[in-house]
Amino acid sequence: MPTVLVTGANRGLGLEFVRTFADDGWRVHACARNIEKAKAIKSLSGDVNCHRLDVTDGLKVASLARSLAEEPLDLLINNAGAYGPRTGFGETDYEEWASVLQVNTLAPLRLVERFVGVLEQGEGKTVVNISSRMGSIASNSSGGSYIYRSSKAALNMITKGLSVDLGPRGFTVVSFHPGWVQTDMGGESADIPVQESVAGMRKVIAGLTTADNGRFFNFDGEELPW
Numbered sequence: 001m002p003t004v005l006v007t008g009a010n011r012g013l014g015l016e017f018v019r020t021f022a023d024d025g026w027r028v029h030a031c032a033r034n035i036e037k038a039k040a041i042k043s044l045s046g047d048v049n050c051h052r053l054d055v056t057d058g059l060k061v062a063s064l065a066r067s068l069a070e071e072p073l074d075l076l077i078n079n080a081g082a083y084g085p086r087t088g089f090g091e092t093d094y095e096e097w098a099s100v101l102q103v104n105t106l107a108p109l110r111l112v113e114r115f116v117g118v119l120e121q122g123e124g125k126t127v128v129n130i131s132s133r134m135g136s137i138a139s140n141s142s143g144g145s146y147i148y149r150s151s152k153a154a155l156n157m158i159t160k161g162l163s164v165d166l167g168p169r170g171f172t173v174v175s176f177h178p179g180w181v182q183t184d185m186g187g188e189s190a191d192i193p194v195q196e197s198v199a200g201m202r203k204v205i206a207g208l209t210t211a212d213n214g215r216f217f218n219f220d221g222e223e224l225p226w
């Protein structure tokens, strides 16, 4: 069976990715920065391997990649994310901005740079970056949320760049908007439950071909403008 690695896997969308891939018989590497908070992962059945990983810790990312170096990886899901302070124009916290960029923007590229070797050994050769419609420059009609929006817009640029650099090596790299989802980040009044979001994204992921390399999808498969 294929192998997937998911970051930010202890709750929300990440946990649902882990649960459903494991149910389907995949080998799953579930990464969480705080193993003590990862009880939900440990209670799952299937081939689920839990790793401590703060995605902003470059040494730990490199060390995990080394420890999994003999194992082909089919799919990397850069899911870990942070919203940061919900501030408007004139209230920007520049230190918080830097830390959100570390999680949402720098870490996904670092993961790909460190895991590209094992991804190349896998058959799937797929990288999924969980972005957001908030990162779409074309869709920004309401302003605000400079920190989160810019971090995801930059992530989208990374998706595009990776698609150009890794496409010739057989990779498919895409960004997803998971919908407005009922998680700690999305809040209780969000549009859809995690199950619907992840089921939708998994359906799209299952149907990806190299022709989709460098595209930005809604969770239901609709293509979104950058």
Ligand SMILES: NC(=O)c1ccc[n+]([C@@H]2O[C@H](COP(=O)([O-])OP(=O)(O)OC[C@H]3O[C@@H](n4cnc5c(N)ncnc54)[C@H](OP(=O)(O)O)[C@@H]3O)[C@@H](O)[C@H]2O)c1
Residues within 6 Å of the ligand: 007, 008, 009, 010, 011, 012, 013, 014, 032, 033, 034, 037, 053, 054, 055, 056, 078, 079, 080, 081, 082, 083, 103, 130, 131, 132, 133, 177, 178, 179, 180, 181, 182, 183, 184, 185, 186, 187, 190
């Ligand atoms: N929910 C929505 O409506 C929505 C909409 C658009 C995009 N998204 C994106 O979807 C992804 C998942 O979000 P979610 O809704 O599931 O949010 P969530 O419930 O708040 O979960 C966020 C996850 O990211 C992890 N994380 C944060 N910083 C980390 C770090 N430095 N290292 C490792 N893990 C870290 C968290 O770990 P801890 O438990 O340790 O904090 C948690 O597991 C994010 O990229 C988010 O931006 C969500």
